[in-house]
Amino acid sequence: xxxxxxxxxxxxxxxxxxxxxxxxxxxxxxxxxxxxxxxxxxxxxxxxxxxxxxxxxxxxxxxxxxxxxxxxxxxxxxxxxxxxxxxxxxxxxxxxxxxxxxxxxxxxxxxxxxxxxxxxxxxxxxxxxxxxxxxxxxxxxxxxxxxxxxxxxxxxxxxxxxxx
Numbered sequence: 001x002x003x004x005x006x007x008x009x010x011x012x013x014x015x016x017x018x019x020x021x022x023x024x025x026x027x028x029x030x031x032x033x034x035x036x037x038x039x040x041x042x043x044x045x046x047x048x049x050x051x052x053x054x055x056x057x058x059x060x061x062x063x064x065x066x067x068x069x070x071x072x073x074x075x076x077x078x079x080x081x082x083x084x085x086x087x088x089x090x091x092x093x094x095x096x097x098x099x100x101x102x103x104x105x106x107x108x109x110x111x112x113x114x115x116x117x118x119x120x121x122x123x124x125x126x127x128x129x130x131x132x133x134x135x136x137x138x139x140x141x142x143x144x145x146x147x148x149x150x151x152x153x154x155x156x157x158x159x160x161x162x163x164x
Contacts, residue, residue, distance in 0.1 A: 097135060101127045 051059070092100070106123045107116050144154040 091135075091138070094132075094135060094139070097127070097132065 101124060104120050104123065107119050111119065140154070144150040
């Protein structure tokens with residue numbers, strides 16, 4: 001019984017790099033099928049088809065995303081790194097916060113003169129107006145959350161303040 005296969009598809013056009021023009025792809029090769037080996041001339045089997053532009057783009061994006069995720073994991077998920085400290089970091093006490101403000105650690109060491117003074121004043125204003133009150137509020141809520149009655153009293157106090 002003769003085997004009938006449809007005609008082998010032609011390879012798509014290939015994009016010539018740098019020129020933007022397309023050229024016809026390679027012709028399909030004739031390869032004997034395993035079950036016809038030695039019994040007949042074989043059947044035409046298409047040659048490997050080059051990847052299309054969307055397929056190459058998808059693979060490039062997948063590789064890039066994997067590289068970025070791996071780099072982010074190596075950079076940020078280790079102790080003393082950004083995300084690790086944000087998630088697992090222990091908040092400092094008010095004394096540690098005061099020592100940090102006094103140390104002016106946020107001012108770069110190589111900076112001096114008026115720019116260093118401006119950055120130091122901006123940092124002090126931030127710590128006095130935003131950071132210290134937020135730390136105090138967070139510590140109060142943390143202490144109140146340990147006991148239900150304290151939390152209820154804090155909630156009532158906040159509600160009274162909001163209605164005034």
